[in-house]
Amino acid sequence: MATIRKRSDSYQIRVSCGYDANGKQVTRTKSWKPKPNMTKKQIEKELNRQAVLFEEACMNGLVTSSVKxxxxxxxxxxxxxxxxxxxxxxxxxxxxxxxxxxxxxxxxxxxxxxxxxxxxxxxxxxxxxxxxxxxxxxxxxxxxxxxxxxxxxxxLNLVSNNPCSKIILPALKKVEREVYTLTEAQTFIDTLIQKAPIVFQTYFILAIYGGLRRGELCGLTWNDIDFENEIISIDKALYHISNKGSTLDTPKSASSNRSLKLPSEVFEFFRKLKIFYENEKCRLGSYWNDTEFVFKDEDGNSLSPLKPNRWLHRFCENENLKYVTPHSFRHLCASLMIDSGASVKTVQACLGHSDASTTLNIYAHSFAKAQAKASEAVASNFKLC
The missing domain is CATH 1.10.150 (DNA polymerase; domain 1)
Structure with missing residues (x-):
């Protein structure tokens, strides 16, 4: 509600517009000066009208803020x-x-x-x-x-409209993702097992089989690995934050919290990795930091989310393999699931997408190919003249 104060030959109308982000009250003021020939009753009536109009203008954001x-x-x-x-x-x-x-x-x-x-x-x-x-x-x-x-x-009633609405944006360009073919993926896996350290063997095998994001991979701890039931649980992620380094946080969205049943072969890599860490702990002694992370650096601390990409680039170059980003293994996993006949909902749940439309939009081409294959399977049962 507006408040009115008499100030010599004019009046000040003040309206409260709530509070700003720091908890400070936001107020707007307006001065009104009556005409010389107005009676006391006329002044009172017009002053109340001005106060109502000013309050409405403030509430509708028509009285703007001077803040930079x-x-x-x-x-x-x-x-x-x-x-x-x-x-x-x-x-x-x-x-x-x-x-x-x-x-x-x-x-x-x-x-x-x-x-x-x-x-x-x-x-x-x-x-x-x-x-x-x-x-x-x-x-x-x-x-x-x-x-x-x-x-x-x-x-906060500081402005009445959003100038970002109806802006003309540059058209999005469809970018073809660089993903391994099955033959290329098998060559990569074979070379990985033969020549890569067990840490990166396990990291990229899990990326291919589970489709995890890089932060989810680096955020895994041994408590998340259920050897008996061969299930991994994803409920956190490790992010690289500028000036802070690696920081543990919740995953990308609520639906990113998920559990994945994986083949026994994947858990064999986990077992080998555990043995490797035990040997490193004995070898390095007090120089080894015995953290609970599944993927560790040379000193036992968590593996930085930035490191796998740098390592992969060098590895592919040294072994004369086609380089793809670590995230492309997530796309490879999704494509293989779709090709095997998995539903949109299944792929969505495995990848941790918050909405099925996200899965459909990203993998529209893969779903179209799977649908075409299904149509061919139907057609193979009939002959048309």
Whole structure:
């Protein structure tokens, strides 16, 4: 409700608009001066009308904030991002916000229009003397975070609309994933078993058979390995955070918490790995850090999520194998499941996708091939004239 104060020959109308991210009350004020010939009753009536109109304008976000965008970004980080985003997402966000701040941070929050956002998006896509052009998917990450800031500002009644809406974004390009064929995968596995350390043998065999993300692989502990029932449980992930190193957190989404039944052969690698660690513990003595992680570095500490990719690149180069990213083994696992006739729901559950549509969108081509194969199987039973 608006409050009114008499100030010499004018009146101050004050409206409370809630609280900001730091718990400080947000208020808006307006001065109104009556005309000289107005009676006391007329002044009272018009003053109440002005107070009602001003309060409505404040509640509808029509009275804008003078806060700078760079300052509000910090409020958004503390009041929203740190409470709702995972550590890895916050780490990515920090890099994105640096560029957003450079382009928009000097402006008033309320003065940023759709035209400014569109110019920012275009500069991301086109690049400039300081920055190279960014791909369509990366540009979308920038606009998603920026949009989240404005949505938070709307909730605090600091602005009335989101200038990120209806922005023209660069078209997404369909990128063909580099995945091993069955023959290439078998060659890789054979070479891996013959020449790789047991740590990386186990890591990549599990990546192929289980389709785990790299953070999920590095976050596994021995408590997650059920040797008796041949099941692994995934309920955490290890992420690389800038200036912090490896940090344990929950997986990507709630549906990423899952259990996978795996073949006996995979558990043989786990057993060999356990024996290897026992030998290393005896060999290194006090220099060995006896952590519970399944995948360890040379000193017993957790294996950095960045290390398998670097190792794989060198290994493929040395052994004259085609290089694919560690994440491609997740796609290989999914493709093989689909090819074997697994349903969308089964693949979704195994990969830990939060929604079946995600599975369908990513592996649409594989499902189309499986459907075509099924149609051919039906057709093989009949003859058409």
């Amino acid at each position: 965008f760079c300052d509000f970004i910090e409020q958004w980080k503390d009041g929203y991002a740190k409470k709702n985003y995972k550590l890895m997402t916050i780490d990515t966000m920090q890099h994105i916000m640096k560029r957003v701040n450079e382009e928009l941070g000097h402006m008033r929050l309320s003065k940023i229009s759709r035209r400014h956002i569109q110019a920012f998006i275009n500069s991301l896509s086109d690049g400039n003397e300081k920055y190279k052009p960014l791909g369509p998917k990366t540009v979308r990450n920038y606009i998603n975070y920026t949009s989240s800031i404005f949505e938070y500002a709307i909730r």
